[in-house]
Structure formats: structure tokens, C-alpha cells
Amino acid sequence: MNGHFRTPARHWIDGEWVATGSEAESIDPATGDVIGTYLDGGLEEAEAAIRAAEKALGDQTWTGDPNRRAAALSHLADAYAARLDEVIDTLCLENGKVRAEATFEAELIVRALRFVAGLATQSFGRALDPSPGRSVVSLRQPIGVAGLIIPWNSPAYLAIRALGPALAAGCTAVVKMPHKAAQTAALMADILASIPDLPQGSVNIFIESGAAGAKLLVESAKVRAISYTGSTHTGRAIAQTASASLKRINLELGGKTPHLIFDDVDLDRLLPILTKSSTVFAGQFCMTGSRILVQRNIADQLRDRLARSLEAVRLGPAASASSDMGPLIDKASVSRVDRIVKEAIAAGAKVILRGGPVADGPLAKGAFYRPCLLEVPNSRLEIVQMEVFGPVQTLQLFDSEEEAIELANDTEFGLSACVWSSNADRLFRVSRKLDAGLVSINNWANHVVEFEEGGFKASGLGRLGGIGAIDDFTEIKQIAYNYATTA
Numbered sequence: 001m002n003g004h005f006r007t008p009a010r011h012w013i014d015g016e017w018v019a020t021g022s023e024a025e026s027i028d029p030a031t032g033d034v035i036g037t038y039l040d041g042g043l044e045e046a047e048a049a050i051r052a053a054e055k056a057l058g059d060q061t062w063t064g065d066p067n068r069r070a071a072a073l074s075h076l077a078d079a080y081a082a083r084l085d086e087v088i089d090t091l092c093l094e095n096g097k098v099r100a101e102a103t104f105e106a107e108l109i110v111r112a113l114r115f116v117a118g119l120a121t122q123s124f125g126r127a128l129d130p131s132p133g134r135s136v137v138s139l140r141q142p143i144g145v146a147g148l149i150i151p152w153n154s155p156a157y158l159a160i161r162a163l164g165p166a167l168a169a170g171c172t173a174v175v176k177m178p179h180k181a182a183q184t185a186a187l188m189a190d191i192l193a194s195i196p197d198l199p200q201g202s203v204n205i206f207i208e209s210g211a212a213g214a215k216l217l218v219e220s221a222k223v224r225a226i227s228y229t230g231s232t233h234t235g236r237a238i239a240q241t242a243s244a245s246l247k248r249i250n251l252e253l254g255g256k257t258p259h260l261i262f263d264d265v266d267l268d269r270l271l272p273i274l275t276k277s278s279t280v281f282a283g284q285f286c287m288t289g290s291r292i293l294v295q296r297n298i299a300d301q302l303r304d305r306l307a308r309s310l311e312a313v314r315l316g317p318a319a320s321a322s323s324d325m326g327p328l329i330d331k332a333s334v335s336r337v338d339r340i341v342k343e344a345i346a347a348g349a350k351v352i353l354r355g356g357p358v359a360d361g362p363l364a365k366g367a368f369y370r371p372c373l374l375e376v377p378n379s380r381l382e383i384v385q386m387e388v389f390g391p392v393q394t395l396q397l398f399d400s401e402e403e404a405i406e407l408a409n410d411t412e413f414g415l416s417a418c419v420w421s422s423n424a425d426r427l428f429r430v431s432r433k434l435d436a437g438l439v440s441i442n443n444w445a446n447h448v449v450e451f452e453e454g455g456f457k458a459s460g461l462g463r464l465g466g467i468g469a470i471d472d473f474t475e476i477k478q479i480a481y482n483y484a485t486t487a
Contacts, residue, residue: 009038009182011045011207012189014052015200020045024209026183029096029327030317030366036094038182041206046174046213049204053145053172054222056201063142063170070120072197073167077113079191080160084110086187087156092318094183095155096326096367099318101280105157112157112449112465116164119470133485140474142170143248144224147217149238151230152329153284153389155181159188161449162227162250163203165469171225172202174217179209180329221245225473228252229286231387232412232458239461250462250472252454254387255415258291258408259444260430262401262421263298267305269442270420275309277418277444278371279325283391284333286459287416287438287445290388292395293407299397303375307353310371310393315363327367328390334367337390341372344383344394349374352395379410387413401430409435414456418444437463 009026011018021041025034061068080087084106091102123140130136146166150159159175166173177185189205192198206213217223218241225248228238232253242249259274277289294302316323328334334357345351355372358364371391376384384394398404408417417436419427431439437455440446447453452463462472 007186009036009186009207010189011039011041011049012193012203012205013045013049014055014204015193017189018045018048018206021207024179026094027330028093028317028366029329030319030368032331032365032367036183038179038186038207040179040209042208042210042212043216045206045208046176046216049174049206050145050216050220050222052201052204053174056172056199057142057144059199059202062172062199062202066121066123066170068197069168069170070117072195073113073117073120073164075197076192076195077110077117079194080106080113081110083187083191087184090184090187091156094181095152096329097281097318098316098323098326099321101326102318105154108157108449109160112160112164115450116168116469119165119467120168122467123474124467134480134482136478136480139477139479140169140470141477143473143475144171145222146171146173146225146227146473147220147223148173148175149214149217149226149228149230150175150177150181152178152180153281153286155184156188158229159185161464162229165464166225166227166473167198167202169470169473171473172199173204174223175203175205176214176217177205177207179207182207215241218242219244224248226250227464227472235460248472250464251460252286252464253415253458253460254413255286255288255455255459256291256385256387256411256413257287257289257416257418257445258293259289259418259420260404260408260434261292261294261298261302262404262419262423262426263295264422265298265420266422267298267302271305271309273444274306275313275371278310278391278393279313282325282328282369284329284389285445286387288389289418289444290393291384291408292393293398293404294395295404296397296399299395303352303395306393307373310353310355310373313371315358315368315370317366325371325391328369329367331367333390334369337369337388337392340383340386340388340390341374341392344374344376344381347381347383349376349381349383349394355391379407385411401426405430405433412458415459416440416445416447416455
């Protein structure tokens with residue numbers, strides 16, 4: 001252990017460190033070693049955090065002063081920039097990301113905070129004189145306490161992606177951080193605690209391995225908005241429970257990103273990106289490029305070259321500069337992913353590259369899984385329809401543009417998609433017909449924080465990022481005034 005890992009990761013509630021809950025261990029997924037401890041909270045911590053956030057809403061210089069909020073978010077961006085190396089080191093050690101991936105995630109935080117700092121002063125209300133003697137304005141007001149339920153796969157950035165717009169809107173927040181990102185949560189709280197512009201209790205963080213605290217956020221009438229990133233199964237349950245109090249919900253859920261690869265593509269440019277789309281975060285990413293749809297007459301060439309590229313991926317811990325891909329988050333995930341692959345093979349998937357768990361050598365102590373490539377006969381196989389959350393890709397062939405679009409849309413998900421071609425007309429024509437919140441042209445997952453991000457169909461509700469990010473954290477109020485037109 002080193003640095004802040006020597007102290008158990010605690011909760012941050014009402015401007016104070018809270019040392020409640022049972023102590024548990026944080027594990028390095030690359031080695032299985034204990035890297036620190038944390039205090040595992042739940043219902044008690046969530047209740048205290050909600051009380052603190054509700055009390056902080058009474059600070060009118062926060063909820064009613066966009067310039068104060070902009071200053072706080074700008075200073076928070078500066079604080080993250082100053083401690084970026086700590087964020088990166090923590091992600092590498094606790095989250096298992098190789099350093100380039102951890103750096104990418106950490107740098108997104110600063111960029112997102114600088115964007116929402118400007119957004120805080122731009123409420124985008126309206127004013128209109130609909131008839132003589134009558135004026136109407138619409139104003140945005142903070143919705144109240146926001147409950148933010150954060151996943152473990154990109155915890156540092158995804159926490160800020162939700163928290164930033166909530167604070168910009170004038171809300172106060174309760175953040176439930178997952179226990180697998182407890183050290184990231186503690187570092188986040190320490191950075192937030194250094195910002196005097198943030199009122200006491202405006203941001204509260206608790207760490208939880210279970211679901212009791214998160215469930216309270218969804219059920220409590222005092223929490224008026226929920227932002228959740230995670231599985232579609234849990235998202236559906238949240239939507240159902242939240243409907244009882246008619247609270248606003250923002251859900252970014254599962255994905256099953258297809259690559260639509262036409263025969264006029266530049267394979268040399270495509271292949272490195274296609275490989276990375278499966279191996280970034282070890283495939284533990286909602287936009288993992290898990291479905292490869294390739295035009296038949298280039299399928300043989302693509303299949304062989306991709307298999308060789310995936311086989312050459314070097315697994316290893318972030319500590320090694322030669323590592324291309326890190327581990328899964330834990331051994332249980334390795335077993336889960338391998339079970340899905342075995343079931344797919346039994347159901348008729350053809351093995352192009354088996355990959356699988358690393359069972360011998362120094363990496364066997366960690367949660368490493370070699371990339372896998374399977375050719376599937378149709379879209380009905382479960383591995384095509386479900387989110388695997390590991391470095392596993394399926395390959396299907398198509399003949400026509402229409403068939404490619406049909407295959408791409410043939411899942412319940414609609415988070416992202418990629419179209420590969422040298423024909424500009426085809427690129428835009430196909431992009432408009434895909435059920436996806438983000439379409440990357442001759443690229444993969446190339447979204448930017450200044451634009452809205454979210455999914456179609458079972459991939460979610462609402463958007464984070466861009467100017468639309470504050471929508472789910474605000475109420476719109478219409479104020480109408482009739483006045484005398486003559487003295």
C-alpha cells in the first residue's frame with residue numbers, strides 16, 4: 001500500500017469524513033493483491049447524505065447564483081488538473097486500466113468540468129410577448145436533490161459526468177460509489193473537499209457494495225432526480241421504482257456496438273481501431289465494439305487479419321509499459337465471460353480465436369482474459385443479443401446495405417454504432433438509419449463531452465454531456481405577466 005491507500009476509504013457526508021460501516025479490502029485486479037481498505041456503507045450513510053443534501057438546498061447563494069456554481073466547477077477542474085497523476089495512478093491500480101486508458105479517462109474529467117462551468121451560466125430560458133400587454137418567460141430551476149449511482153468500469157469520469165451538470169443546474173447531490181472503486185471515491189471526495197466554493201453538504205459520497213443505499217435514493221421522495229449508469233436490467237428496475245414518486249430519471253444502460261464494414265473500407269486503417277474497440281478497458285465498456293458485420297467479399301481477409309491482431313494483444317498490468325490490455329475487474333468476471341463464450345460455442349458459434357482465461361504464468365494471479373473472436377450463423381444467439389462486458393467479438397456476414405442495417409438494428413440496444421466505408425453518401429445514408437445515440441464514421445466511440453451522449457431503445461433515457469446534460473436536473477417554470485399597455 002502507498003499514499004492515500006494507507007487510510008481506509010471513508011464516506012464524505014455533510015462536509016465531513018464519516019467512518020461507518022464494516023471494513024473491507026480493495027483488490028488490484030491485475031495481481032489479486034490487497035491495495036487498501038474501505039468502509040462499506042449502505043442505508044445509514046444514504047439517509048445521512050440525503051439529509052445533508054436537502055439541507056444544503058437552503059443555501060440560496062448556491063441554487064440561485066449561477067456565477068458561484070460556475071466558479072466552483074472551474075476551481076474543481078483546476079483541482080483535478082493539479083492531481084491528475086493521482087487519479088491516473090488510482091485507476092491503474094484499482095480499476096486495472098493500462099496507463100494510456102487511465103490517462104484518457106482522467107483527462108476527460110477536466111474537459112467535462114470546464115464545459116459545465118460555462119453551462120452553469122447558460123440556463124437557456126425563453127422570453128416572449130405573445131400578445132399586446134402580455135409577457136411570458138420560462139426559467140430553469142434546479143430540480144432539488146440528485147441521486148447519482150455510479151458504475152465501477154470508468155468510475156472517475158462517470159461520476160463527474162453526472163455530478164458536473166447536476167451542480168451546474170444548482171442541484172445538490174448524493175453520489176453512490178461502487179465498492180470496487182472505493183479508492184477512487186475517496187480521492188474524489190478529497191478533491192471535492194478542497195473546493196471552498198462548494199457549500200457544505202452540496203456533494204455527499206458514500207461507498208457501498210450492496211444496494212440498500214442506492215435503493216433508498218431511488219425510493220426517497222426527497223431525491224427528485226436519479227442518474228444511473230449500468231446494466232439495462234437494473235435500469236428497468238430503477239425506472240419502475242422511481243415511477244412511484246414521479247422523479248426524473250436519467251439512464252445510460254447497456255450497449256452492443258456494431259461495426260458495419262463495407263467492402264470499400266481501408267483495412268489497414270480499420271484493423272487497429274477494430275482491435276482496440278474490443279480490448280479497451282478489457283471490453284468492460286458500454287460501447288465495446290462487440291459486433292462485427294462485414295460485407296461478404298472481404299470477410300475472409302478481415303477475419304484472418306483481425307484474428308492475428310487480437311492474438312498479438314499483450315496482456316499485463318498497468319505497471320508494465322508494454323501492456324496493451326489490462327485485466328477484467330475480478331476473477332468472477334473472468335468466469336462469467338468464459339461461461340458466455342462456452343455457451344455460444346455450444347449453440348453454434350464458430351471459433352476463430354478462442355482466447356479465454358489466463359491460467360498459467362505470472363498473470364494467472366490476476367483477472368486476465370485473452371481476446372476472443374467467434375463467427376455466428378445468425379443474430380438469435382444469446383451472445384449477439386446480450387452485453388458480454390469482456391474482450392469478446394462476434395462476426396457476421398452481409399451482402400447488401402439494407403441487410404447490414406437490419407443486422408445492426410437487430411438487438412434491443414441502441415447506444416452506439418460504427419460505419420466503415422469510403423463512400424461518403426453511404427456513410428451518411430446508413431448513419432441516419434441506425435438505432436444508436438452515437439454513430440462513429442470510420443472510427444469507434446469518438447464522442448466528445450461537449451455533445452450529448454446516450455442511447456436509443458433499451459440503452460437508456462435522457463442524455464449526459466453537451467448542453468442537454470442539465471435537462472434532467474432542472475424544472476422549467478413559466479411566468480406570465482399581463483401589464484397595461486397605456487399609462
